[in-house]
Amino acid sequence: MCQLLGMNCNVPTDIVFSFTGFALRGGRTDTHHDGWGIAFFEDAGVRLFVDHQAAVASPIAELIKNYPIKSKNVIAHIRKATQGVVALENCHPFVRELWGRYWVFAHNGDLKSFDPLLDGAFRPVGTTDSERAFCWLLQELRRRFGDTRPELAELRAALQPLVAHIASHGTFNLMLSDGSALFAHCSTSLHYIVRQFPFLTAKLSDEDLSVDFSQVTTPNDRVAVIVTQPLTDNETWTAFAPGELKLFVDGEPQ
Amino acid sequence: MCQLLGMNCNVPTDIVFSFTGFALRGGRTDTHHDGWGIAFFEDAGVRLFVDHQAAVASPIAELIKNYPIKSKNVIAHIRKATQGVVALENCHPFVRELWGRYWVFAHNGDLKSFDPLLDGAFRPVGTTDSERAFCWLLQELRRRFGDTRPELAELRAALQPLVAHIASHGTFNLMLSDGSALFAHCSTSLHYIVRQFPFLTAKLSDEDLSVDFSQVTTPNDRVAVIVTQPLTDNETWTAFAPGELKLFVDGEPQ
Numbered sequence: 001m002c003q004l005l006g007m008n009c010n011v012p013t014d015i016v017f018s019f020t021g022f023a024l025r026g027g028r029t030d031t032h033h034d035g036w037g038i039a040f041f042e043d044a045g046v047r048l049f050v051d052h053q054a055a056v057a058s059p060i061a062e063l064i065k066n067y068p069i070k071s072k073n074v075i076a077h078i079r080k081a082t083q084g085v086v087a088l089e090n091c092h093p094f095v096r097e098l099w100g101r102y103w104v105f106a107h108n109g110d111l112k113s114f115d116p117l118l119d120g121a122f123r124p125v126g127t128t129d130s131e132r133a134f135c136w137l138l139q140e141l142r143r144r145f146g147d148t149r150p151e152l153a154e155l156r157a158a159l160q161p162l163v164a165h166i167a168s169h170g171t172f173n174l175m176l177s178d179g180s181a182l183f184a185h186c187s188t189s190l191h192y193i194v195r196q197f198p199f200l201t202a203k204l205s206d207e208d209l210s211v212d213f214s215q216v217t218t219p220n221d222r223v224a225v226i227v228t229q230p231l232t233d234n235e236t237w238t239a240f241a242p243g244e245l246k247l248f249v250d251g252e253p254q
Numbered sequence: 255m256c257q258l259l260g261m262n263c264n265v266p267t268d269i270v271f272s273f274t275g276f277a278l279r280g281g282r283t284d285t286h287h288d289g290w291g292i293a294f295f296e297d298a299g300v301r302l303f304v305d306h307q308a309a310v311a312s313p314i315a316e317l318i319k320n321y322p323i324k325s326k327n328v329i330a331h332i333r334k335a336t337q338g339v340v341a342l343e344n345c346h347p348f349v350r351e352l353w354g355r356y357w358v359f360a361h362n363g364d365l366k367s368f369d370p371l372l373d374g375a376f377r378p379v380g381t382t383d384s385e386r387a388f389c390w391l392l393q394e395l396r397r398r399f400g401d402t403r404p405e406l407a408e409l410r411a412a413l414q415p416l417v418a419h420i421a422s423h424g425t426f427n428l429m430l431s432d433g434s435a436l437f438a439h440c441s442t443s444l445h446y447i448v449r450q451f452p453f454l455t456a457k458l459s460d461e462d463l464s465v466d467f468s469q470v471t472t473p474n475d476r477v478a479v480i481v482t483q484p485l486t487d488n489e490t491w492t493a494f495a496p497g498e499l500k501l502f503v504d505g506e507p508q
Contacts, residue, residue, distance in 0.1 A: 042306075043342065043343060045343030045380070046343075047342065048302055049303075050299070052296075066313075087299060088296040088299025089299030089300075096351060097379060101379060120401040123354035125298050125299070125354055125356055
């Protein structure tokens with residue numbers, strides 16, 4: 001099983017604090033050492049960093065911990081290989097373009113016998129069940145909506161049965177974003193928190209590190225953090241219900 | 255105008271030496287300071303680094319100069335904006351998936367009135383003429399070959415008239431790779447060198463830095479470097495002819 005981390009905000013925010021705790025799970029405080037990746041949206045553009053080294057040993061993870069890239073939508077993933085060899089092309093997040101937007105996808109779980117018909121518009125490059133599921137999702141969305149990107153509410157309504165269908169093949173915790181919003185679906189384990197005024201001090205569970213968010217935010221900032229297992233031990237995280245698909249916009253669950 | 259750098263090798267090779275000289279052109283020895291990017295293939299996987307900061311000022315460029323990522327196919331680009339604002343989504347190289355492979359593309363030049371009909375399979379995310387040309391190229395290749403990737407020779411034959419058509423709209427120096435080979439087309443300026451046994455010492459034109467390649471290679475290594483303007487001043491670079499499309503495989507022009 002892998003671990004997922006997502007962030008959705010109303011203003012571009014850096015993820016250094018959360019990523020620092022999360023990255024430790026890639027080989028130190030947990031056993032997810034078969035690669036990792038993180039994607040940051042900056043408007044419509046994406047920066048994607050993937051590495052097949054464990055996150056704790058990766059110079060690229062080190063860069064991200066020290067270089068505060070600001071983004072309104074971030075998806076990160078630490079991999080414990082269940083299907084597909086340890087190789088760069090099997091590292092999440094995956095990126096494809098649809099409707100003139102980049103879509104970023106990461107998955108935690110394991111799908112059994114999920115081998116849908118892919119018509120060629122989106123094809124996996126690697127060998128994971130996850131990338132196959134992503135390609136199928138985009139194919140079905142394009143089939144449904146043609147060449148025009150629908151409104152978020154419509155998109156969510158269309159995603160729900162598609163995601164439920166995939167989840168019938170196994171565990172399918174996922175995050176998906178086109179830079180304007182973040183979708184998160186829980187099969188087994190996903191938690192979120194919304195940080196907003198008045199901001200408090202948060203303390204990482206995985207390392208002796210605290211941040212007083214009131215010092216680094218303005219009263220209007222709102223940041224949702226979504227993660228497999230809570231990252232801090234002095235805040236209240238909300239667990240997703242199994243089967244729940246949430247849409248986060250401007251740091252708020254809709 | 256921008257600058258392009260490509261590398262195609264028969265064994266995974268690091269590009270630290272060439273990138274060091276090339277990156278200096280991004281804001282120090284030349285005026286290409288509107289962002290930069292580099293893509294490394296590792297088998298079918300791609301690492302893409304893009305930044306809208308000048309390459310000389312970018313912490314990510316610093317990482318690449320110090321972290322020898324080994325690759326058989328690399329494409330790098332330093333941008334001097336002619337069309338499209340300075341934004342992450344306008345930084346080259348661009349990546350799309352076709353035939354279950356990632357395709358990486360970068361362009362130097364400026365296209366006038368190139369506004370082809372795009373059927374929706376590949377759509378630009380940013381606003382550059384370059385990304386539009388890339389999307390059209392992939393669309394036409396898919397239209398021609400359907401869902402099956404052709405052999406390289408067939409692909410080259412199909413690319414030649416497509417590239418010539420785009421070049422009729424302006425300057426179209428380009429590099430394109432799916433990780434198995436590298437295509438390079440010259441409108442105005444492109445040079446290449448093949449380094450192979452016996453390896454010699456090369457000295458960068460843009461900085462006082464030399465590498466004795468005989469110390470870091472084996473006799474079987476072969477490395478083609480393709481670039482807008484020669485990077486070293488003690489080696490003989492071959493200029494492309496205008497309109498020439500070359501295919502590099504395993505470090506050799508075909």
